[in-house]
Amino acid sequence: MAAPMELRCWGGDWGLPSLHPESLIVMAYAKFSGAPLIVNTINNSWRAPKGDLPVLVSGDIVISQPAKILNFLRKQKYNADYDLSAKQGADTLAYIALLEEKLLPALLHTFWIEAENYCSVTKPWFASKIVFPLSLYLPGKMSRGALNRILLTKGGPPLYSLTEVEAQIYRDAKECLNLLSKRLGTSQFYFGDTPTTLDAFVFGFLAPIYKVCFPRVQLQEHLKQLPNLCRFCDDILTCYFRLTVSSHSPAGQDTADANLQKLTQLVNKESNLIEKMDDNLRKSPQHPPRKLTTLKLAAGGEESSPMSRLSP
Numbered sequence: 001m002a003a004p005m006e007l008r009c010w011g012g013d014w015g016l017p018s019l020h021p022e023s024l025i026v027m028a029y030a031k032f033s034g035a036p037l038i039v040n041t042i043n044n045s046w047r048a049p050k051g052d053l054p055v056l057v058s059g060d061i062v063i064s065q066p067a068k069i070l071n072f073l074r075k076q077k078y079n080a081d082y083d084l085s086a087k088q089g090a091d092t093l094a095y096i097a098l099l100e101e102k103l104l105p106a107l108l109h110t111f112w113i114e115a116e117n118y119c120s121v122t123k124p125w126f127a128s129k130i131v132f133p134l135s136l137y138l139p140g141k142m143s144r145g146a147l148n149r150i151l152l153t154k155g156g157p158p159l160y161s162l163t164e165v166e167a168q169i170y171r172d173a174k175e176c177l178n179l180l181s182k183r184l185g186t187s188q189f190y191f192g193d194t195p196t197t198l199d200a201f202v203f204g205f206l207a208p209i210y211k212v213c214f215p216r217v218q219l220q221e222h223l224k225q226l227p228n229l230c231r232f233c234d235d236i237l238t239c240y241f242r243l244t245v246s247s248h249s250p251a252g253q254d255t256a257d258a259n260l261q262k263l264t265q266l267v268n269k270e271s272n273l274i275e276k277m278d279d280n281l282r283k284s285p286q287h288p289p290r291k292l293t294t295l296k297l298a299a300g301g302e303e304s305s306p307m308s309r310l311s312p
Helices: 019-031 066-073 086-113 115-127 134-154 162-185 197-211 218-223 227-240 249-283
Strands: 005-010 037-042 054-056 062-063
Touching: 005 019, 019 037, 019 227, 037 162, 054 066, 062 066, 062 134, 066 134, 066 197, 086 115, 086 134, 086 162, 086 197, 115 134, 134 162, 162 218, 162 227, 197 218, 197 227
Parallel strands: 005 037
Antiparallel strands: 005 054, 054 062
C-alpha cells in the first residue's frame, strides 16, 4: 500500500484555497490529475520557516519546489499531461518559462515590495499564520528575498535604479498577460477541455493577482480587462475547488476590513516593541552599537544574504 501524500502549504483567503502561487500550482495540479493529497495549511505553526513551501511528504520522502513535486506525482501515475503531444509538451515548458521571466517579478513586487500592499495586506496576513516571535521576522525575510530575486533577474544594465526596474517589470507583466489571453482565446483550458500542467501554473500565477484585495492594483486592473483569463480562474475555483466566485457582501467586507485593520495594528505594535528592545540592547555597555547593513536597491550592490527562491 502506497504511503499517504501530505501537502504542507500556505492557506487561503479572498476566495482562494491559497494565497501563495507555488502552493496554488501544486494544489491545482493535484485536482487536475486526481492525486489524493492530504492538504495541511500553515496556521500559527513552527513548520513555516523549515524550508520553502509547499512541501510534499510521503513516507520518508520530503520534496519541495512545484516542479519536483509535480514530477513525483507523475511517477505515482497522477499525470495531467498524459494526452499531450510532444509539441504541446514543448509549448508547456515555453509558457512556464515565460511566466517565470515576465509575470513572476511583477507578482512578487505587488505582494512583497509595493509598500502600501505589503504593510496593509501581505505582512499582517502572513504574520497571522506564523507563531510569535517568528511572525515579526519571517515576512520581512520573505520581502527581502523577493527584492533580491527581482534585482537578480531584472536589475542589470541598462536598468540600474529600482524605479526603472519597477516600470519594466510591469510592462513585461502586462505583455505576458496579453499573450496568455490571446493563447487561451475562447477555449476553456490551454489545450482544450482538460486542464494540464500549464493550466496549473497559469492559475497559480493569476489567481492571487485576480482575487486579493490590495490598495495598489495596477496589475489587477489590467488582468480584469482580459475577461477570458478572469473566467479561466473563476472556472477552476468553481469546478475544482468548489469555491464561490461571487464578491463579498458589503457587511462581510466591512468585517474583513475591520479584522485586517486590527491585525495590522497588532503586528505594528509588536514590531515597535521588538525595535525598542533592540535599541536598548545596542545602548547597553555589554553590547556596543553595531553598524546595520542596508539592502542595496541598485543593481551591482551587495545583498544582505542569499534568500530562498520563492518561485520555481
